[in-house]
Amino acid sequence: MAKKRKNQNQQAQQDDGRIFMQRLQKNLEFFKKRRPGIYKMLANMQLQRVELVVTPGKDDVDMVANGKSCYRGLAREYSLEEADKVVQENPESKKIRTFAPPWETSYQKENFADQILRRIVKESPVKPSTFKGYIRGNIFPSMVFLGCGLGYHIDALTKKVPIINGIVIEREPEKFAVSLYTVDWEEICSRFSRKGFSLTFAIGKADQPEQIRRLVSQYMTKDVPFYPFFSTYYNHLADIDLAKGVMENANDLAVIAANWSNYDNELMRLSNTAHNIRRGGCFLPRPDAMEQSKPLVVVGSGPSLDKRIKSLKEVRDQVVVVSAGTALRPLLAHGVTPDYHAELDPAYLIYQLLSDIGEERIRDIPLLAVNEVNPFVPTLFNNVFYYFKSDNMQPALLGLSERSFSNCNPTVTNAALSIGHALGFRTIYLFGTDYGFESADKDHSSKSVYGDDTDSAIAEDIQKRVQASVKKRRVFKTPSVDGGTVLTRNDYYSAKRSVEELIYRLKSSGTPPQIFNCADGAVIDGAQWLPESEFREQFVGSKKGGVFDALETFKELAEPLSIGAFDEALEDVLKELERLCDLHAKTVKAARLQGRRDLCALVNDIRERINVIHPLPGKTIVTGDQRMAHQLLKGSLQHFLYVGACHGMACEDDDVVAFEKCWEQGFLEFLSRVPKHYAKVMLEQRPLFDDPWAKRFIGDRDPEFDSGAGS
Numbered sequence: 281m282a283k284k285r286k287n288q289n290q291q292a293q294q295d296d297g298r299i300f301m302q303r304l305q306k307n308l309e310f311f312k313k314r315r316p317g318i319y320k321m322l323a324n325m326q327l328q329r330v331e332l333v334v335t336p337g338k339d340d341v342d343m344v345a346n347g348k349s350c351y352r353g354l355a356r357e358y359s360l361e362e363a364d365k366v367v368q369e370n371p372e373s374k375k376i377r378t379f380a381p382p383w384e385t386s387y388q389k390e391n392f393a394d395q396i397l398r399r400i401v402k403e404s405p406v407k408p409s410t411f412k413g414y415i416r417g418n419i420f421p422s423m424v425f426l427g428c429g430l431g432y433h434i435d436a437l438t439k440k441v442p443i444i445n446g447i448v449i450e451r452e453p454e455k456f457a458v459s460l461y462t463v464d465w466e467e468i469c470s471r472f473s474r475k476g477f478s479l480t481f482a483i484g485k486a487d488q489p490e491q492i493r494r495l496v497s498q499y500m501t502k503d504v505p506f507y508p509f510f511s512t513y514y515n516h517l518a519d520i521d522l523a524k525g526v527m528e529n530a531n532d533l534a535v536i537a538a539n540w541s542n543y544d545n546e547l548m549r550l551s552n553t554a555h556n557i558r559r560g561g562c563f564l565p566r567p568d569a570m571e572q573s574k575p576l577v578v579v580g581s582g583p584s585l586d587k588r589i590k591s592l593k594e595v596r597d598q599v600v601v602v603s604a605g606t607a608l609r610p611l612l613a614h615g616v617t618p619d620y621h622a623e624l625d626p627a628y629l630i631y632q633l634l635s636d637i638g639e640e641r642i643r644d645i646p647l648l649a650v651n652e653v654n655p656f657v658p659t660l661f662n663n664v665f666y667y668f669k670s671d672n673m674q675p676a677l678l679g680l681s682e683r684s685f686s687n688c689n690p691t692v693t694n695a696a697l698s699i700g701h702a703l704g705f706r707t708i709y710l711f712g713t714d715y716g717f718e719s720a721d722k723d724h725s726s727k728s729v730y731g732d733d734t735d736s737a738i739a740e741d742i743q744k745r746v747q748a749s750v751k752k753r754r755v756f757k758t759p760s761v762d763g764g765t766v767l768t769r770n771d772y773y774s775a776k777r778s779v780e781e782l783i784y785r786l787k788s789s790g791t792p793p794q795i796f797n798c799a800d801g802a803v804i805d806g807a808q809w810l811p812e813s814e815f816r817e818q819f820v821g822s823k824k825g826g827v828f829d830a831l832e833t834f835k836e837l838a839e840p841l842s843i844g845a846f847d848e849a850l851e852d853v854l855k856e857l858e859r860l861c862d863l864h865a866k867t868v869k870a871a872r873l874q875g876r877r878d879l880c881a882l883v884n885d886i887r888e889r890i891n892v893i894h895p896l897p898g899k900t901i902v903t904g905d906q907r908m909a910h911q912l913l914k915g916s917l918q919h920f921l922y923v924g925a926c927h928g929m930a931c932e933d934d935d936v937v938a939f940e941k942c943w944e945q946g947f948l949e950f951l952s953r954v955p956k957h958y959a960k961v962m963l964e965q966r967p968l969f970d971d972p973w974a975k976r977f978i979g980d981r982d983p984e985f986d987s988g989a990g991s
Contacts, residue, residue: 300334300461310466318481322457330454332430332461343430343458350429350517355462359432359516366514367440370420375413378509379534381926382919383408386537391544391982392953393916396946397923403942404927405935414510414929417876419444421510421929422503426526427519428456428483431463437514438471444880445506446472446479451486451495451522476881478503478888490805492525494784497532502891504533505922506884510929532777535770537922539690541915543954544982547961549626550850550912551973553674554962555655556666557846562838563666564648565683570704573826575599578696579618581607582714584800589614591798591812592711595819599709600828602648602700605630605692607712609637620646620830621661622699623653624692627977631656646831650688650695651675655974665834666841667699673911676904677849678842687782691775694782697795701786703833706793709815714801715776716758716766758802761809766801773802780805850962852905853912857958860909861951864889864917868947873940876929883925890914913954920947960984 311319333342333353340357343350351358387398414421420443425434428450438446450456459465472479482499486492500507508530515523577592577599579585585607592601593616603611603618605625611618621642623630631654634642639660647661651668658664668675669688675681685702688695693713700708757765758773768776783795783806797807798815810818864886871882893902893910924943931939961973961984968974972983 297334300332303462303464304460307460307465310469314466314469315481318483321453321483322460325453325457327454327457330452330458332458341430341462343455345452345455355430356432359429360436362516363433363436363440366437366512370416370512372416372418374416376416376421376510376512376929377413378511378530380408380411381406381509381930382537382923387919389542389544389979389981390985391542392957392985393543393919393950395985396950397919400923400943400946401927404939405932406927406930406939411930414926415876415932416510416512416929418442419877419880420512421445421876421880422447422506422512424507424511424513424526425449425516426513426522427516428459429516430455431459431465431468433514433516435463435468438468442477442877443472444477444877444884445503445510446477447482447500447503447507447511448479449482449496449499449522449526451484451492451519453483453485456483474881476883476885478884486525489521489525489528492522493529493532494781496526496529500529501533501536502887504536504918505925506880506887508533509926510880532774535774537919538770539774540918540922542919543912543916545978546912546915547958548973548976548978549652549672550674550908551961551971552626552652552655554846554850554965555968555971555974556651556653556658557841558843558965559655559658559968560840560843561651561658561664561666562840563651563668563680564699564834564837565680565839566685566702567704567837570702571706572600572704572828574705574828575707575709576700576703576705577601577709577711578693578700578713579603579607579611580693580710580712580714580799581605581610582712582799582801583717584714585610585712586614588711588798588800588812589616591815592616594816598819598822600705600830602696604696606633608634608642608645610712612637612641618645619828620648620834622692622696623647623649623657624688624695625978626650626652626654628654628656628975629977630654631660634660646834648699648834655968663831663834665838667695669695673904673907676907677853678846679904687778687785690778693775694778697779697782697786701789701791701793706791708793708795709798709810710796710804710807711798713779713797713799713804714766715772715779715799715804716760716768716802718766761797761800761803768802776802776804779807783807847965849905849908852903853908854955854959854963856903856905856909857912858955860913861954865948865951868944868951871944873937873944875936879925879928879936879940883921886917887921890917912958916950920950957984 308319308323311322330343330345333344335353340353341355342353343355382401384398384401387394387401420441422445423437423443424447426449428434428448434448469479480499480503482495484495486495511530513523513526579601596616601616601618603621605623608618608621634657642660643662645661646663646665647658648665648667649657651666651674668680668684670681670684670686671689675684685695685699687698697708755767755769758768760766786793787806795807797804797809867886868882872878873882890910893906895902896906924947928936928939928943
């Protein structure tokens, strides 16, 4: 891969070449064995934009990228001096000023996990009024290398200071490929092989801002909270665009903890699934090689639906309409009956919303519901088909992972779009998917349950509940489809980002769809916005006919679910929960916890464990009960790590050990209580109408909750 300038000293050139080639082979062998994903990317790479410049007889080298020298022939010298400067500019006493820790308000739910977390935060000496940043001490808790270069700076810095969580980001893979000649990556990685240390590689071609954001998000989401809460950024060769993209992504990931799930939420979903399967449900497996001639219209309940509904009604016979969640009420109010209705939310609220529309109006509409939908919802429909989502471990319990649908979270719009593509729709229009609003007083269709044209008692009660929580959410601006801006919130913005990622993946598939945005709200990257006139023009003289009968299609595809197999699997999940909780408890008890380094190493060790599931000893595959137990625990474990790391790193020196003890006790208490709690909820098989878990909103009080010590 390397190119060298001609030199009269042929022998010196051959000797230098041999050394560099030996290092290349050693690095390739290491990555092939330990980091196969990186090896696959590098093994057959042809260098076209980057070259290593070696001048025989000189102690230093250079890298030329896109025709320009990066180091002026002094790569090693430059990098070593730069690494020294980074250490000098970041003394042990320097505070890492990024994002604040979670406070008591983050853990107000009445369940035993939140109860313990709230107590830990309350007892922490770090308060909103006293928080001034995180103290790194004699370690770098998280070092983000922005740019790999020839790797000399990474080699130097990792020798000088212990780095708990290292992250190497390179958006030009050829540069990383050239570093295989210059540094020993096996030796660098060995410095992170100690228990509790980790090194993440985020390497991929990324020229545009959105590509950079996707690269960083793809690899670094699992590094939270180390990135971005405790990160020190080392911008090698001053890549401004990369630095900007990483910092923007940090803002997104700083709020990711608010979207982490938790044990009682996951348990409610599993309990719902158990009821649905025991009632004799059937499911819709992901179909292969289907193709539809009609376009699909996915309808959300954004405010622009009201003014766009006329154009949709004009082409109703030429399209297939799926209502997504709360869009069903405004569609029916406007006189449009969807071909089928999709649901994703597991809360009892969905049953209340649908009941309020009136059973007689919805009963004959085919329902396509996630398997974990509230079990009262299917009682309102004559024809119910469940679907499993692949970003959930529940299908693994029934051996259905390969037959589930991908990218269905976090909103039902995602699910409707993903399943629609799998059903063979290649032209898709999005209506009411605003992800923003012109006025904070009107963020939904006026005829939705949240709109001002809805006056039922249930709707009023729900609006009061929702408005109380919405008022606490920060409102900010985002680009709108008309070139200006609209208001949005974190939940809407996160949903928009998720849909954009889904669209990107669908368009990168072997059957890329055309997706059009017919909502007048926020820009949706990847979905061309169509003004109302242009939408109509697409159907002028159109022959987008054909037939799609949702009910008949679903009946032909549907398969029954096994009740007995599922109940047996629930018993296995209990055993795996007991094993996992015991394993984590032993890890916590074995930790020394005498300062920040000990805390970071423990938190990072558990963080890595909960992000990867390995087969049990003597087994070759990960079982379904392993995956389910992992999902039940993961969100709450993340919250305990988040609280422990953030408050511990923010403590002054005299307070660290005492806080660590408080956190350790709370963490162990949570781990000890999970298995018995699970057994009580999942194995007693309560009848549907007697089960309080079937009547919960997300975030409601845990029916087993005891405000005292027990649960």
